[in-house]
Amino acid sequence: MNKQNAKKIIDILKSTYPDATCSLDFTTPFEMVVAVMLSAQCTDERVNKTTPILFKRCKTISDYVDIDIKELEDIIHPCGFFKNKARNIKLCAKQILDNFNGVVPNNMEDLLTLAGVGRKSANVILLEVYGIANGIAVDTHAKRISNLIGFSDQKEPEKIEQDLIKVIPKEYLKYVNHLFVWHGRNTCIARKPNCEDCTVKNFCRFYLKSKE
Numbered sequence: 001m002n003k004q005n006a007k008k009i010i011d012i013l014k015s016t017y018p019d020a021t022c023s024l025d026f027t028t029p030f031e032m033v034v035a036v037m038l039s040a041q042c043t044d045e046r047v048n049k050t051t052p053i054l055f056k057r058c059k060t061i062s063d064y065v066d067i068d069i070k071e072l073e074d075i076i077h078p079c080g081f082f083k084n085k086a087r088n089i090k091l092c093a094k095q096i097l098d099n100f101n102g103v104v105p106n107n108m109e110d111l112l113t114l115a116g117v118g119r120k121s122a123n124v125i126l127l128e129v130y131g132i133a134n135g136i137a138v139d140t141h142a143k144r145i146s147n148l149i150g151f152s153d154q155k156e157p158e159k160i161e162q163d164l165i166k167v168i169p170k171e172y173l174k175y176v177n178h179l180f181v182w183h184g185r186n187t188c189i190a191r192k193p194n195c196e197d198c199t200v201k202n203f204c205r206f207y208l209k210s211k212e
Helices: 003-016 029-038 044-057 061-066 069-079 082-099 119-130 140-149 157-167 170-186 205-210
Strands: none
Touching: 003 170, 029 044, 029 061, 029 082, 029 119, 044 069, 061 082, 069 082, 119 157, 119 170, 140 157, 140 170, 140 205
């Protein structure tokens, strides 16, 4: 993948999905942190059905520290892995209060010190909360599409991210994850890619090989 084609692909996807944005609902920085944690191995739709109850119960970061863990587990149960997620949410809230004066960090290094926050989640938080796009959140959609189109042959999200950063202009980084997610949900569907209707098929390694 060269830079010229990478830019063309992103431009086409931007035209295809002009409304592509983060689909997680939140109103405060820590609500974004919580929503991202809950989205692990769970659909955004399910998360958005669960968070209104949680956000109504916990209005401040301190509320997440104080809430009984069993109550928290019961609320987030529909999102799966609820015990681990509940533990991380409470610890993360305490870390932000104790180490960052109650303010969600605005840099990768500090975000990665928080319980339950990996590089993918940190990239999402930085972009959605602070408008900072120095990296790309590589989720299942971004991973699959990057491999199919030919952006990367890597399997590890961090290595895929580095391959993407090498060829995608910095000013485009803020669009990439949203575009891949929307493309993955609407066209490049995991179980049955709709290649014929794909607007970037002529740049896609998977499609071109299938026509050989």
